[in-house]
Amino acid sequence: MFKLWQFGGGVHLDTHKTESTGRPLRDAGLPEHLILPLQQRGTSTAKPVVAPGERVLRGQLLARDENPLNPPIHASTSGIVKAIEDLPLPHPSGLPGPCLVIEVDGEDEGLAQEPMEDVRDLPVEELRRRIHEAGIVGLGGAAFPAAVKVDPGARRRIDTLVLNGAECEPYITCDDSLMRHYPDDVLGGAEILLHILGAERCLLGIEDDMPEAIAALEAAKASGGYERIEIVPVPAVYPTGGEKQLIKVLTGREVPAGGIPADAGIVCQNVGTAAAIHRALVHGESLTSRIVTVTGPGVRKPQNLMVRIGTPIAHLIAQCGGYTEHAQRLILGGPMMGLALPSDELPIIKAANCVLVAGSELVTGEKQALPCIRCGECATTCPVNLLPQQLYWYSRADNLDRAVEHHLADCIECGCCDFVCPSHIPLVQYFRAAKAQVTARQRERDKAAHAKTRFEFREQRKEREKLEKAESARRKKELLERVQNDAS
Ligand code: SF4
Numbered sequence: 308m309f310k311l312w313q314f315g316g317g318v319h320l321d322t323h324k325t326e327s328t329g330r331p332l333r334d335a336g337l338p339e340h341l342i343l344p345l346q347q348r349g350t351s352t353a354k355p356v357v358a359p360g361e362r363v364l365r366g367q368l369l370a371r372d373e374n375p376l377n378p379p380i381h382a383s384t385s386g387i388v389k390a391i392e393d394l395p396l397p398h399p400s401g402l403p404g405p406c407l408v409i410e411v412d413g414e415d416e417g418l419a420q421e422p423m424e425d426v427r428d429l430p431v432e433e434l435r436r437r438i439h440e441a442g443i444v445g446l447g448g449a450a451f452p453a454a455v456k457v458d459p460g461a462r463r464r465i466d467t468l469v470l471n472g473a474e475c476e477p478y479i480t481c482d483d484s485l486m487r488h489y490p491d492d493v494l495g496g497a498e499i500l501l502h503i504l505g506a507e508r509c510l511l512g513i514e515d516d517m518p519e520a521i522a523a524l525e526a527a528k529a530s531g532g533y534e535r536i537e538i539v540p541v542p543a544v545y546p547t548g549g550e551k552q553l554i555k556v557l558t559g560r561e562v563p564a565g566g567i568p569a570d571a572g573i574v575c576q577n578v579g580t581a582a583a584i585h586r587a588l589v590h591g592e593s594l595t596s597r598i599v600t601v602t603g604p605g606v607r608k609p610q611n612l613m614v615r616i617g618t619p620i621a622h623l624i625a626q627c628g629g630y631t632e633h634a635q636r637l638i639l640g641g642p643m644m645g646l647a648l649p650s651d652e653l654p655i656i657k658a659a660n661c662v663l664v665a666g667s668e669l670v671t672g673e674k675q676a677l678p679c680i681r682c683g684e685c686a687t688t689c690p691v692n693l694l695p696q697q698l699y700w701y702s703r704a705d706n707l708d709r710a711v712e713h714h715l716a717d718c719i720e721c722g723c724c725d726f727v728c729p730s731h732i733p734l735v736q737y738f739r740a741a742k743a744q745v746t747a748r749q750r751e752r753d754k755a756a757h758a759k760t761r762f763e764f765r766e767q768r769k770e771r772e773k774l775e776k777a778e779s780a781r782r783k784k785e786l787l788e789r790v791q792n793d794a795s
């Protein structure tokens with residue numbers, strides 16, 4: 308019996324998983340066009356290496372960036388580059404950003420792949436480089452570059468790989484579907500990650516309400532002989548799938564505040580990321596598709612679809628029988644942490660695990676927020692042991708320093724506090740806004756510090772040049788005097 312730990316707080320939620328798992332996984336097919344945002348993370352934008360009018364093949368490199376946090380982008384099918392232009396991005400703001408648009412030709416012609424016999428034939432640095440070149444980011448929703456995450460630095464020793472299969476948000480079942488249908492890719496990816504990290508064991512945490520996925524993984528483990536990988540069912544309490552919470556449940560270790568799992572000797576990857584790494588290194592495939600759950604009361608046939616990255620959401624809705632009369636709002640992600648989208652013309656990006664078409668029961672914003680009654684429920688349920696009520700007061704009063712002192716940055720935006728608040732205060736909205744303000748303020752401070760350093764550097768240079776000039780004049784004068792003395 309594997310020993311499990313507990314994290315504080317959390318909530319039991321109606322899972323709504325069977326709506327999408329009741330239908331088989333199937334391919335979403337080819338849309339008419341793909342939209343690939345060039346800005347994937349932060350403000351860094353990948354530069355296109357193709358031009359409008361050019362024909363591209365599936366797997367072909369389309370854009371790249373020097374910034375390692377912005378991995379390369381590849382074509383998800385064959386077609387003609389139609390445009391490189393600003394289009395709305397899959398974000399609640401709907402603000403535009405540079406995108407590459409491909410008119411799909413229906414041939415689905417791909418580049419020749421280079422399968423590999425044994426990844427251990429290559430140095431670890433080369434494996435990391437290939438993970439980056441394949442455009443792999445964390446598929447659990449955060450989209451952090453996988454190659455950066457598997458390079459924890461020489462100072463940190465990693466003994467444990469944690470694979471996150473605890474898909475704890477209601478409605479989302481793409482990881483469940485992946486583990487049921489591609490258990491060998493998941494476990495093969497885990498073996499590769501163990502090799503890269505030099506770790507001893509892998510703990511694959513999976514919620515105990517996914518019996519089919521557990522059985523598929525156990526069968527793959529038995530036939531593949533993955534002895535260092537332990538498949539560990541964990542209780543279905545939200546947010547067990549949070550990185551720090553899952554690490555606590557599986558290992559009892561705490562990731563230090565402001566730190567990363569590697570500080571506790573652990574690297575955590577989503578099961579989808581492990582499978583993508585396996586496909587990339589063993590089969591030579593770049594990340595051009597992923598499983599997406601399309602679900603909710605607003606869609607006729609909820610299901611999991613294998614989707615080409617860049618496919619417009621409208622195409623997926625059509626594949627699922629269209630909208631129902633209950634459709635009220637499109638959410639990218641789950642009901643707890645997802646982001647409302649303004650349109651179904653927006654594309655599926657690598658981080659998109661779920662398109663939730665919410666009905667009225669999920670659209671919580673309409674509830675009138677009442678004054679805080681200081682009941683303390685939010686603090687009891689917070690899995691990070693924060694004081695949401697205090698954070699709310701400070702965020703509302705724009706007292707960012709106090710919010711930061713109360714560990715605003717540690718908030719994982721899980722929404723547990725919102726969920727239990729009897730006054731229906733949209734706490735997470737306040738925290739997101741406060742975090743954005745803190746980031747903007749830090750950026751301004753960095754800019755000011757940079758300008759100050761440049762000014763001081765210029766002043767020092769001017770002073771140095773002045774001294775050098777004076778010294779040179781003195782030497783010249785001295786030389787002249789010596790010449791004159793010699794002449795007389
Ligand atoms: S749960 Fe809501 S009402 Fe209760 S203390 Fe927290 S913010 Fe206030």
Ligand code: SF4
Pocket residue numbers: 685688689690691692693694695717718719720721722723724725734735738
């Ligand atoms: S959203 Fe933040 S403050 Fe609220 S419960 Fe989750 S971690 Fe705690």
